[in-house]
Amino acid sequence: MTPVLEAKNLKRDYHIPGGLLKPSKTVHAVKGVSFKVEQGKTLAIVGESGCGKSTVARMVTMIDPITSGEMLIDGRRIDIASEPLTPEMRSKVQIVFQNPYGSLNPRKKIGDILTEPLVINTKVPAGERRDRAMAMLKKVGLEEKHYGRYPHMFSGGQRQRVAIARALMLNPRLLVLDEPVSALDLSVQAQVLNLLADLQDEFQLTYVFISHDLSVVRHIADDVMVMYFGEAVEYGSRDQVFNDPKHDYTKTLFAATPRVDVDAIRARIERRKRVA
Amino acid sequence: MSLLEVKNLTVEFQTASGPFRAVDGVSLKVDEGEVLAIVGESGSGKSVSMLAAMGLLPWTAKVTADVLTFNGRDMRTMSDAERRKIIGKDIAMIFQEPIASLNPCFTVGYQIEEVLRIHTDLSRRARRERAIELFQSVGIPNPEERLGHFPHQMSGGQCQRVMIATALACNPKLLIADEPTTALDVTIQKQILDLLMKLQAEHGMGLIIITHDMGVVAETADRVIVQYKGRQIEEADVLSLFSAPKSVYTKALLAALPENATGERLPTITEKLTDAEIFAGAMR
Numbered sequence: 183m184t185p186v187l188e189a190k191n192l193k194r195d196y197h198i199p200g201g202l203l204k205p206s207k208t209v210h211a212v213k214g215v216s217f218k219v220e221q222g223k224t225l226a227i228v229g230e231s232g233c234g235k236s237t238v239a240r241m242v243t244m245i246d247p248i249t250s251g252e253m254l255i256d257g258r259r260i261d262i263a264s265e266p267l268t269p270e271m272r273s274k275v276q277i278v279f280q281n282p283y284g285s286l287n288p289r290k291k292i293g294d295i296l297t298e299p300l301v302i303n304t305k306v307p308a309g310e311r312r313d314r315a316m317a318m319l320k321k322v323g324l325e326e327k328h329y330g331r332y333p334h335m336f337s338g339g340q341r342q343r344v345a346i347a348r349a350l351m352l353n354p355r356l357l358v359l360d361e362p363v364s365a366l367d368l369s370v371q372a373q374v375l376n377l378l379a380d381l382q383d384e385f386q387l388t389y390v391f392i393s394h395d396l397s398v399v400r401h402i403a404d405d406v407m408v409m410y411f412g413e414a415v416e417y418g419s420r421d422q423v424f425n426d427p428k429h430d431y432t433k434t435l436f437a438a439t440p441r442v443d444v445d446a447i448r449a450r451i452e453r454r455k456r457v458a
Numbered sequence: 459m460s461l462l463e464v465k466n467l468t469v470e471f472q473t474a475s476g477p478f479r480a481v482d483g484v485s486l487k488v489d490e491g492e493v494l495a496i497v498g499e500s501g502s503g504k505s506v507s508m509l510a511a512m513g514l515l516p517w518t519a520k521v522t523a524d525v526l527t528f529n530g531r532d533m534r535t536m537s538d539a540e541r542r543k544i545i546g547k548d549i550a551m552i553f554q555e556p557i558a559s560l561n562p563c564f565t566v567g568y569q570i571e572e573v574l575r576i577h578t579d580l581s582r583r584a585r586r587e588r589a590i591e592l593f594q595s596v597g598i599p600n601p602e603e604r605l606g607h608f609p610h611q612m613s614g615g616q617c618q619r620v621m622i623a624t625a626l627a628c629n630p631k632l633l634i635a636d637e638p639t640t641a642l643d644v645t646i647q648k649q650i651l652d653l654l655m656k657l658q659a660e661h662g663m664g665l666i667i668i669t670h671d672m673g674v675v676a677e678t679a680d681r682v683i684v685q686y687k688g689r690q691i692e693e694a695d696v697l698s699l700f701s702a703p704k705s706v707y708t709k710a711l712l713a714a715l716p717e718n719a720t721g722e723r724l725p726t727i728t729e730k731l732t733d734a735e736i737f738a739g740a741m742r
Contacts, residue, residue, distance in 0.1 A: 230643035230644070230645060230646070231614075231643055338500070367499035367500055367670060368499065368670065368672065368711055368714050368715065369499065369710065369711065369714050369726060370499075371714070372714040372716075372724035372725070372726045373726045375716070375724055376723045376724055376726060379722065379723060394643055394644060395644075395716075396644070397673075397715065397716040397717040398716050400716065400717070401716035401717075401719055401724070402716075434645060435644060435645060437648075438644045438645045438647065438648035439644055439673070440647075440648075440651075440671070440673025440674060440676055440677045441673070441676060441677075442672050442673055442676045442700065442712075442715060442717060442718070443700075443717075444697065444700050444701045446676065447676050447696055447697055447700055448697060450676075450677065451680075451696070451697065454655075454659070457659055
C-alpha cells in the first residue's frame with residue numbers, strides 16, 4: 183500500500199533580502215528530512231521553537247513550496263512551485279492550528295466558517311453544504327444550534343472542535359495538527375485528544391501531529407520524529423524513541439520533561455531537604 | 459507570622475449581566491522560604507486572586523477580604539503610595555509572557571536599573587554594578603553587553619531571565635510567578651524552574667507559583683492549592699496531593715494527564731462532573 187505521505191530529503195530555505203548595508207541571508211529552516219506515514223497512523227514531530235517543525239507542516243499542507251527534495255501525497259508527486267494547486271489536491275491535506283482564538287474569523291458565523299472550504303473547492307449546492315456542516319458539528323461533539331453563532335461565544339476547547347470540523351469538511355486524507363492542544367486546559371486537552379482518536383478510527387485519518395509536549399506525543403503517536411535545528415535527529419516508532427533514545431538532544435528533552443509520578447516528587451523533596 | 463496572609467478574599471467584577479464573582483472566599487498563607495503552587499484551569503481565578511492581593515486590579519473590580527496582610531501590615535487600609543513602596547521591592551511578580559511584560563522601547567538594562575532607582579538610593583554606578591551582578595546570578599552571559607540590548611534582541615527564555623533578575627533586584631521577601639514557563643520550550647522551562655528554585659533557596663524568600671501545569675507543580679511546590687471557578691477545592695502538601703488526592707476534581711485532573719493514561723482514550727471525568735459535585739468537597 184502506498185503511504186499517504188512520503189517525504190524524501192525535504193529541504194526548505196528562506197531568503198532574507200538584504201538592505202543598503204545588510205547583506206542578504208539564507209536561512210536553512212529544514213535541512214533535509216525524510217519520513218513516511220501510512221494511512222490511519224500518526225506521526226508526531228517534536229522539537230523546540232525554531233527547529234523547523236512548523237515549516238515542515240507548511241510544506242506538507244502545500245502552503246510553502248519545497249526548496250529541494252521530494253514529497254509524495256497518496257503516491258503523487260507534489261511541487262507547488264512548478265504546478266498550480268488544484269482543488270482536488272488542496273482537499274487532501276488540511277490543517278488545524280495551535281491557537282483557536284486566532285484561527286477562526288471573529289466576524290463569521292460558525293456555519294460560514296465550516297462551509298467556506300466547500301464554497302472554495304467544490305460545487306456542492308448551498309443546501310447540501312448546510313447539511314454537511316450540521317452533520318460535522320455533531321461529529322465533533324457540538325450541536326446544531328451552534329451553527330449560527332460567532333466564535334467569541336465559544337470556549338477554547340469548543341473553538342478547537344470547530345477548527346477540527348472545518349479541517350474535516352473536505353474529507354481530507356491527511357490532517358496536519360500544529361500544536362492543537364497546547365493552548366487548552368488539561369481536562370479540555372483530554373477531550374480534544376479523545377475526539378481526534380475517535381475521528382481517526384472512524385475515517386481512517388492520517389495525522390501529522392506537531393507538538394512540544396512529550397507526554398501528549400507518547401499518548402497519541404505511532405511514530406515519532408525529533409527535530410533539532412532543521413534536522414531530524416531521531417526518527418522511529420514511539421516505543422523505540424521513548425524507550426531507547428539515541429541522540430543527545432532527545433535525551434535532554436526527556437530529562438527536561440516534568441515528571442508527575444510520586445517517586446519523582448519524593449526524590450525532589452529529599453534533595454531539597456538536603457540542600458536546606 | 460506568615461509572610462502573606464489572606465482570609466476570605468472575594469473579587470467581583472460588574473458586568474452587563476450583573477456582578478460576576480471571579481474569586482470566591484479564597485484563603486491562603488505563605489511563609490518565608492516556602493513554595494506554594496496555586497493550580498487551576500483558566501477561569502479558576504488563580505491570577506485574579508494574586509493581582510487582587512497586590513492591589514493591581516482596575517477600579518472596576520470590587521475586592522473584599524477579612525484579612526489581607528503582608529509581613530504583618532494590613533494591605534487593605536494602606537494608601538496607594540505606601541503600597542507602591544512595597545510592590546516591586548518586598549513583593550515582586552513575574553508574568554507569563556516575558557517578551558510582552560518588558561517595555562520594547564527601552565533597553566533591558568534601563569528597565570532593571572529603573573527598579574533600583576525607584577526603590578533604593580544606590581548611585582548610578584552602583585545600580586549598574588548591581589544590574590550586572592543580577593544578570594550574572596540568573597545566568598545571562600556577557601551581562602555588560604546584554605544590558606544595552608532591547609527585548610526584541612533576546613529570546614523568550616532570556617527575556618524571562620531578565621524578568622526574574624528585575625523581580626529579584628531589591629531582594630524581595632515574596633515572589634509571585636504567574637505561569638512563569640507556559641510560553642517557553644520544555645528544555646528552557648527546566649532551566650527557568652531550576653533557576654527559580656535555586657534563587658528561592660538562596661534568598662529564603664516565599665514563592666507563589668501560579669500554574670495550570672501539573673508537571674510544574676510536581677517539580678517545584680511544597681504545598682498546593684487547587685482552585686476551580688474562583689473557589690478553593692483542595693489544599694495539601696505536594697506529595698499527598700499526587701499520591702492521595704481528596705477531592706473528585708483533583709482526582710479527575712490527575713487522571714486526565716496523558717502520562718497517567720492506561721488505555722487508548724483519556725478519562726474525561728471533569729466533563730461529567732457538575733459544579734455542585736466539584737464544590738461539594740470544597741473547603742470553606
